[in-house]
Amino acid sequence: MESTQLLTSFQDFGLADPISRALKEENYLTPTPIQVQTIPIALTGRDVVGIAQTGTGKTAAFALPILHRILENRIKPQPKACRVLVLSPTRELSGQILDSFNAYGRHMRLTSALAIGGVPMGRQVRSIMPGVEVLVATPGRLLDLVQSNGLKLGQVEFLVLDEADRMLDMGFINDIRKVVAKLPIKRQTLFFSATMPKDIAELAEAMLRDPARVAVTPVASTVERITQRIIQVDHSNKPTFLANLLKSETVNRALVFTRTKHGADKVVKSLARAGISADAIHGNKSQNHRERVLAAFRTGEIRTLVATDIAARGIDVDGISHVVNFDLPNIPETYVHRIGRTARAGAEGVAISLIAGAEEMGYLRDIEKLIRIALPREDHRTPGHREAAPPPAQHRGARSGPRTHASRSNEAAPGSKGPRRNRRPGGNGGAPQTNRHETSRQEPSRPPAQATGKPEGMQGVAFLHRESRPNTRPNRTQRPR
Numbered sequence: 271m272e273s274t275q276l277l278t279s280f281q282d283f284g285l286a287d288p289i290s291r292a293l294k295e296e297n298y299l300t301p302t303p304i305q306v307q308t309i310p311i312a313l314t315g316r317d318v319v320g321i322a323q324t325g326t327g328k329t330a331a332f333a334l335p336i337l338h339r340i341l342e343n344r345i346k347p348q349p350k351a352c353r354v355l356v357l358s359p360t361r362e363l364s365g366q367i368l369d370s371f372n373a374y375g376r377h378m379r380l381t382s383a384l385a386i387g388g389v390p391m392g393r394q395v396r397s398i399m400p401g402v403e404v405l406v407a408t409p410g411r412l413l414d415l416v417q418s419n420g421l422k423l424g425q426v427e428f429l430v431l432d433e434a435d436r437m438l439d440m441g442f443i444n445d446i447r448k449v450v451a452k453l454p455i456k457r458q459t460l461f462f463s464a465t466m467p468k469d470i471a472e473l474a475e476a477m478l479r480d481p482a483r484v485a486v487t488p489v490a491s492t493v494e495r496i497t498q499r500i501i502q503v504d505h506s507n508k509p510t511f512l513a514n515l516l517k518s519e520t521v522n523r524a525l526v527f528t529r530t531k532h533g534a535d536k537v538v539k540s541l542a543r544a545g546i547s548a549d550a551i552h553g554n555k556s557q558n559h560r561e562r563v564l565a566a567f568r569t570g571e572i573r574t575l576v577a578t579d580i581a582a583r584g585i586d587v588d589g590i591s592h593v594v595n596f597d598l599p600n601i602p603e604t605y606v607h608r609i610g611r612t613a614r615a616g617a618e619g620v621a622i623s624l625i626a627g628a629e630e631m632g633y634l635r636d637i638e639k640l641i642r643i644a645l646p647r648e649d650h651r652t653p654g655h656r657e658a659a660p661p662p663a664q665h666r667g668a669r670s671g672p673r674t675h676a677s678r679s680n681e682a683a684p685g686s687k688g689p690r691r692n693r694r695p696g697g698n699g700g701a702p703q704t705n706r707h708e709t710s711r712q713e714p715s716r717p718p719a720q721a722t723g724k725p726e727g728m729q730g731v732a733f734l735h736r737e738s739r740p741n742t743r744p745n746r747t748q749r750p751r
């Protein structure tokens with residue numbers, strides 16, 4: 271089905287107004303599948319155990335209902351205490367989670383703090399001293415704080431365990447058990463893990479009470495035969511570049527993705543001007559049109575099909591030799607899903623992404639983090655546009671490589687608004703008094719997903735099991751050209 275009406279919208283959750291406003295500002299239009307599954311249950315106060323990986327939107331899946339419930343019962347945290355405790359395996363992830371809470375909670379004067387290892391404890395102790403609503407922590411540092419009497423856990427109402435499998439891998443199991451033993455029995459626990467082997471399931475069993483189980487489905491395709499090309503271009507040159515690509519490559523069938531319906535129509539027109547016949551499918555096209563176009567694409571009558579993510583959902587066409595991301599998706603898993611349309615049935619495929627500007631560069635880094643590979647860039651920008659050209663992220667081998675703050679700041683367009691991860695409530699990059707954010711991460715970076723127009727909606731974000739994660743390492747042909 272290709273109807274946006276069928277998708278759950280954020281309004282359906284009935285989230286409190288300050289949260290809804292923040293989501294609008296984040297340009298979150300449609301919840302991701304893990305959000306659709308988790309938010310309504312978590313809002314009822316029930317425990318949740320979720321199988322979901324970073325990139326699926328799981329941070330908002332747990333943060334939004336918690337913020338809503340905090341607003342429903344706004345009590346002042348006691349000194350040295352927190353109402354929400356989020357445990358995450360790494361400093362980077364902890365920082366990102368805190369940034370997300372602060373972004374979604376920017377209209378509710380949320381108080382928050384970070385407790386991570388590797389930095390002096392004094393500032394963290396001071397930031398927790400008056401009591402905070404949300405504390406995001408790595409397990410080791412959290413225990414240090416508790417043991418040194420800098421933090422009391424008796425007021426925790428919400429516990430989140432994020433990336434539980436990774437915490438186990440990193441040897442945090444005993445720390446976690448010690449922390450949980452100090453928490454009130456009466457609390458809501460939200461437990462997320464990318465995988466659910468036996469030891470994780472046992473840990474969940476011990477920590478949760480009658481949990482609802484949620485999961486997002488694995489990406490079915492493997493992409494090991496896909497040559498992935500990242501081409502940096504000037505925004506205004508994208509249409510010409512696409513036309514030239516389609517003319518020069520040995521294109522059998524090309525599926526071109528845009529983020530907006532309007533964008534899809536524009537691409538079709540620009541291709542027509544370049545003498546390439548293409549058609550578009552998106553939410554504004556009738557079912558009839560869609561079926562006709564798909565049939566023509568299948569038979570090869572139309573060799574280039576332009577689609578938005580929602581419209582492309584049902585497309586199951588073999589022989590797509592090229593997937594082109596005219597716009598990069600803002601959800602990393604959507605990228606994996608898109609490029610999985612090529613290289614079906616044992617064939618080889620090429621996925622080409624046209625990247626322009628800091629915003630898309632930010633999306634690219636998120637994708638590289640998810641697929642754990644640094645994709646080589648091909649730079650076709652005109653000289654004046656080359657300033658913000660960060661190198662590929664070095665994530666190969668890391669399970670979920672950190673998004674370094676330094677690299678983020680490189681990506682920022684001068685004067686751009688900060689990203690949702692790092693934007694401080696209140697805007698302007700300055701932390702308001704109520705935000706006792708511990709670190710000095712003040713770099714600007716990715717602006718909100720606005721510039722390319724209104725995305726047609728979130729596509730069915732798929733979940734990658736760690737075991738079944740597609741091999742996206744470059745093959746021999748995957749060198750910069």
Ligand code: AMP
Pocket residue numbers: 297298299300301302305323324325326327328329330600601602636690728
């Ligand atoms: P996460 O899996 O929580 O790390 O989220 C992955 C990325 O998706 C982050 O950059 C989020 O800002 C973004 N994101 C999460 N949910 C949505 C949504 N409903 N609409 C648009 N972007 C989203």
